[in-house]
Amino acid sequence: MKLNLKIWRQKDANTKGEMVDYTINGVEGDMSFLEMLDVLNEDLINKGKEPVQFDHDCREGICGSCSLQINGEPHGPDRLVTTCQLHMRKFNDGDTIVIEPFRATAFPVIKDLVVDRTAFDRIQQAGGYISVNTSGNTVDANATPIEKDKADDSFYAATCIGCGACVAACKNASAMLFTSAKVSQFALLPQGRVEATERVENMVRQMDLEGFGNCTNTGACEVECPKGISLENIARMNREYLSATVKG
Amino acid sequence: MGILDSKVPSGPLAEKWTKHKNKINLVNPANKRNIDIIVVGTGLAGGSAAATLAELGYNVKTFCYQDSPRRAHSIAAQGGINAAKNYQGDGDSAYRLFYDTIKGGDYRSREANVHRLAEESANIIDQCVAQGVPFARDYGGLLDNRSFGGVLVSRTFYAKGQTGQQLLLGAYSAMNRQINRGKIKPYNRHEMMDMVLVDGKARGIIARNLVTGEIERHSAHAVVLATGGYGNVFFLSTNAMGSNVMAAWRAHRRGAFFANPCFTQIHPTCIPVSGDHQSKLTLMSESLRNDGRIWVPKRIEDAQAIREGKLKPTQLKEEDRDYYLERRYPAFGNLVPRDVASRAAKERCDAGFGVNKTGEAVYLDFASAVQRYGKEEALTRGMKNADSKTITQLGKDIIEAKYGNLFQMYEKIVDENPYETPMMIYPAVHYTMGGLWVDYNLQTTIEGCYCAGEANFSDHGANRLGASALMQGLADGYFVLPYTIGDYLSNDIRTGAISTDSPEFEYAEKEVKDRINKLMSAKGQHSVDYYHKKLGKIMWDKCGMARNAQGLEEAIVEISALRADFWENVKIPGGTDGMNAELEKAGRVADFLELGELFAKDALTRQESCGGHFREEYQTEEGEALRDDENFKFVSAWEYKGEPKDAVLHKEDLVYENIELKTRSYK
Ligand SMILES: Cc1cc2nc3c(=O)[nH]c(=O)nc-3n(C[C@H](O)[C@H](O)[C@H](O)COP(=O)(O)OP(=O)(O)OC[C@H]3O[C@@H](n4cnc5c(N)ncnc54)[C@H](O)[C@@H]3O)c2cc1C
Numbered sequence A: 001m002k003l004n005l006k007i008w009r010q011k012d013a014n015t016k017g018e019m020v021d022y023t024i025n026g027v028e029g030d031m032s033f034l035e036m037l038d039v040l041n042e043d044l045i046n047k048g049k050e051p052v053q054f055d056h057d058c059r060e061g062i063c064g065s066c067s068l069q070i071n072g073e074p075h076g077p078d079r080l081v082t083t084c085q086l087h088m089r090k091f092n093d094g095d096t097i098v099i100e101p102f103r104a105t106a107f108p109v110i111k112d113l114v115v116d117r118t119a120f121d122r123i124q125q126a127g128g129y130i131s132v133n134t135s136g137n138t139v140d141a142n143a144t145p146i147e148k149d150k151a152d153d154s155f156y157a158a159t160c161i162g163c164g165a166c167v168a169a170c171k172n173a174s175a176m177l178f179t180s181a182k183v184s185q186f187a188l189l190p191q192g193r194v195e196a197t198e199r200v201e202n203m204v205r206q207m208d209l210e211g212f213g214n215c216t217n218t219g220a221c222e223v224e225c226p227k228g229i230s231l232e233n234i235a236r237m238n239r240e241y242l243s244a245t246v247k248g
Numbered sequence B: 001m002g003i004l005d006s007k008v009p010s011g012p013l014a015e016k017w018t019k020h021k022n023k024i025n026l027v028n029p030a031n032k033r034n035i036d037i038i039v040v041g042t043g044l045a046g047g048s049a050a051a052t053l054a055e056l057g058y059n060v061k062t063f064c065y066q067d068s069p070r071r072a073h074s075i076a077a078q079g080g081i082n083a084a085k086n087y088q089g090d091g092d093s094a095y096r097l098f099y100d101t102i103k104g105g106d107y108r109s110r111e112a113n114v115h116r117l118a119e120e121s122a123n124i125i126d127q128c129v130a131q132g133v134p135f136a137r138d139y140g141g142l143l144d145n146r147s148f149g150g151v152l153v154s155r156t157f158y159a160k161g162q163t164g165q166q167l168l169l170g171a172y173s174a175m176n177r178q179i180n181r182g183k184i185k186p187y188n189r190h191e192m193m194d195m196v197l198v199d200g201k202a203r204g205i206i207a208r209n210l211v212t213g214e215i216e217r218h219s220a221h222a223v224v225l226a227t228g229g230y231g232n233v234f235f236l237s238t239n240a241m242g243s244n245v246m247a248a249w250r251a252h253r254r255g256a257f258f259a260n261p262c263f264t265q266i267h268p269t270c271i272p273v274s275g276d277h278q279s280k281l282t283l284m285s286e287s288l289r290n291d292g293r294i295w296v297p298k299r300i301e302d303a304q305a306i307r308e309g310k311l312k313p314t315q316l317k318e319e320d321r322d323y324y325l326e327r328r329y330p331a332f333g334n335l336v337p338r339d340v341a342s343r344a345a346k347e348r349c350d351a352g353f354g355v356n357k358t359g360e361a362v363y364l365d366f367a368s369a370v371q372r373y374g375k376e377e378a379l380t381r382g383m384k385n386a387d388s389k390t391i392t393q394l395g396k397d398i399i400e401a402k403y404g405n406l407f408q409m410y411e412k413i414v415d416e417n418p419y420e421t422p423m424m425i426y427p428a429v430h431y432t433m434g435g436l437w438v439d440y441n442l443q444t445t446i447e448g449c450y451c452a453g454e455a456n457f458s459d460h461g462a463n464r465l466g467a468s469a470l471m472q473g474l475a476d477g478y479f480v481l482p483y484t485i486g487d488y489l490s491n492d493i494r495t496g497a498i499s500t501d502s503p504e505f506e507y508a509e510k511e512v513k514d515r516i517n518k519l520m521s522a523k524g525q526h527s528v529d530y531y532h533k534k535l536g537k538i539m540w541d542k543c544g545m546a547r548n549a550q551g552l553e554e555a556i557v558e559i560s561a562l563r564a565d566f567w568e569n570v571k572i573p574g575g576t577d578g579m580n581a582e583l584e585k586a587g588r589v590a591d592f593l594e595l596g597e598l599f600a601k602d603a604l605t606r607q608e609s610c611g612g613h614f615r616e617e618y619q620t621e622e623g624e625a626l627r628d629d630e631n632f633k634f635v636s637a638w639e640y641k642g643e644p645k646d647a648v649l650h651k652e653d654l655v656y657e658n659i660e661l662k663t664r665s666y667k
């Protein structure tokens, strides 16, 4: 396959970026999207040019590093996949592909396609944990049985990879889906209940401080989420938040 | 044994750890506030260590090259984590876990460490559940288990095929709590470039800020390296792309011995290589072998027809299939350990029975599991006369509930539906059992430099059993290191803050800068990947699943020549002041080019076959590994002396007081 690429190039946070055109030949269907970029980069290096910088690590769809806006969609056209698991067989010979970084005020560009998503970490630092001592002496793990459905739902919420596609997909750049997934994981477990009130308040406060937009229930986040994190989590978080503020 | 003092406590095996903990020196809580610890790496080992050390009251600085600790390579672990809880009542115990691990490692690990690991294993599950890790549960609300290769009990705890993710998020949340309290200061997108020694003790690191390119000095009273394994020396592996040996190798150059570099695990169930452009290999969790049966065609003509696309695997009758693991190893069948399963697959493919285009793949088939589960489910639902379509559907649903995300991943990559046609798998580089030599306290041969998780060598011997790396990482981080490091730090309560203005820091920083400048000024013609791929090919062909003296000797010469060429001819575009992925890769590959040679040298010295180290010259008539306990019952610990060829071998004799060394058999 031969492809035309339009890629966002930006030297650093303080320099203005621009779209640059590239053509690439010999793309095969079983290459991943990132492997296609590797081939492009190899070519650029051989020509003495600077390769395109993008974030990636596991290339297995689990670390949440890769983050490309492909033809206007986070992680590209395929559903329930990350960019590293998107394969070129989803494209056709002669296609033009527009590749941009995730765009949101709370995710400043660092270079080319790399953005800073540490706002997510700060939301979790504000309360996304259970306050238990880490040096042992906890109760036996089977001492508190947990309903299978609850445990499964908690697990599904916990599978969020923190990629930020939900933010990039949202017209308000809201971080509701991400934050609600984190809140839900703990809200569903008996271990997490004790400090539920502070947790949801602190996390929501931090989310707002980071400059994410408001949620207007458009649902684009759920559509683009590579892990299928459901909108139910947002509803659950809203309930948690409401009961927290009522209590408070 | 000379300079290698393992510091294993005396006394009966099962009492060593408790006794040791009782005798260890403690640091008064008020004094912990005056002590700084650097933890490099925030995977399971580093993340859990950092959280616990901070919890205890030390000031912790963490470093990782990703933008967030939550993205460390541990996130990718799929199958599960072992613990001797005996919840299933199938006869498990700490002793049995200890025994399985020692045997699985082909008797090349340290008894006392492994026993401690088995003892702590049960604790880990309790800890993680308390932290909110959502492990799989059964309908009674209790924790569910499954089994992994090399064992006959069900002791693996899991969260679908995403166990590593859930455990790492647990450790990361514990870190977050400490970050929020100000006890951990995280330095993400930072790479450790060197270690700084003052008066022979590890007192800090030189790191590069990967966003600004700045070279920074960081001091501490002790340095913990939890930087993961070095499987990426093979270029293609299941490791995350950024996994590297740099931190361990830099410590090695400063005096930490590197142990058993040639012990590499090849994992039997990976998605086969598809082409030259491939950047990495994807693992299909070993847990699939609980239900998947492995086979190739019995007749070579059938294999050929399949490769040419003239025959479909589902068309092949049961009696025309060779379930070679079940045939060769009736007791363990598809659940033999990884090294055994990998070699058996290679043997069949080498003999011409491979089933994909390249001839390097075997089948992992779920058809009979679908039927088995389907029938069971139909009965439990009271459907006595369910038709075959219903049974198949019910069976598929059960398989989906167990392995859904793995099946989905396979389909995305291979573009085939594994519910309808058997998966194709082939062995790939996965895990490195070698690493920095550590004593019982997890201290390296540099005072004050500790090493935990995959980066050290201690617990898995020549082969790691499934689901035990996560266990080791968390045991080291939550329960071992926080104790043992106190013993060392108790001497530091009056030291005060360590200055970064000393000549030692200045010197180390200058060395790092010079090295970067040297890399940048090579201005040659080849990209870093060009060298990495070349190195990987040498490693796979000559130091891979099977090795022989001639190949290893060639590898040593070839790697050393490749290294010389790299330093002359590598081409790194861009600058040093800012983000530059090529420069990052170059530094890592430069170290792989040294490690690779030491790896080959270690493999050459070890004239026996054990675990993942298979020397073709040493095998039984049936093609099984032939160990030589008389001459090689030791850990090889290499001392840095300049070029890898000059490295000096030290031996730590392995003492087995509680286990009789037997030939490993899974028949
Ligand atoms: C696909 C896959 C599946 C697996 N499945 C299982 C399983 O089911 N069960 C099991 O028990 N094991 C499994 N393993 C093995 C297990 O995941 C690893 O051995 C384990 O997670 C390693 O943990 P770690 O903390 O030692 O290192 P890692 O998680 O690799 O962490 C290394 C850390 O070091 C940092 N780092 C490295 N170098 C530097 C540097 N120079 N400067 C700064 N930071 C640095 C990284 O940023 C990272 O934070 C699997 C492995 C893979 C690849």
Ligand code: SF4
Pocket (backbone or CB within 6 Å): A159, A160, A161, A162, A163, A164, A165, A166, A167, A177, A178, A181, A221, A224, A225, A226, A227, A228, A229
């Ligand atoms: S909710 Fe989905 S899209 Fe958002 S960060 Fe998590 S995984 Fe990514």
Ligand code: FES
Pocket (backbone or CB within 6 Å): A055, A056, A057, A058, A059, A060, A061, A062, A063, A064, A065, A066, A082, A083, A084, A085
């Ligand atoms: S690189 Fe890890 S999710 Fe894509």
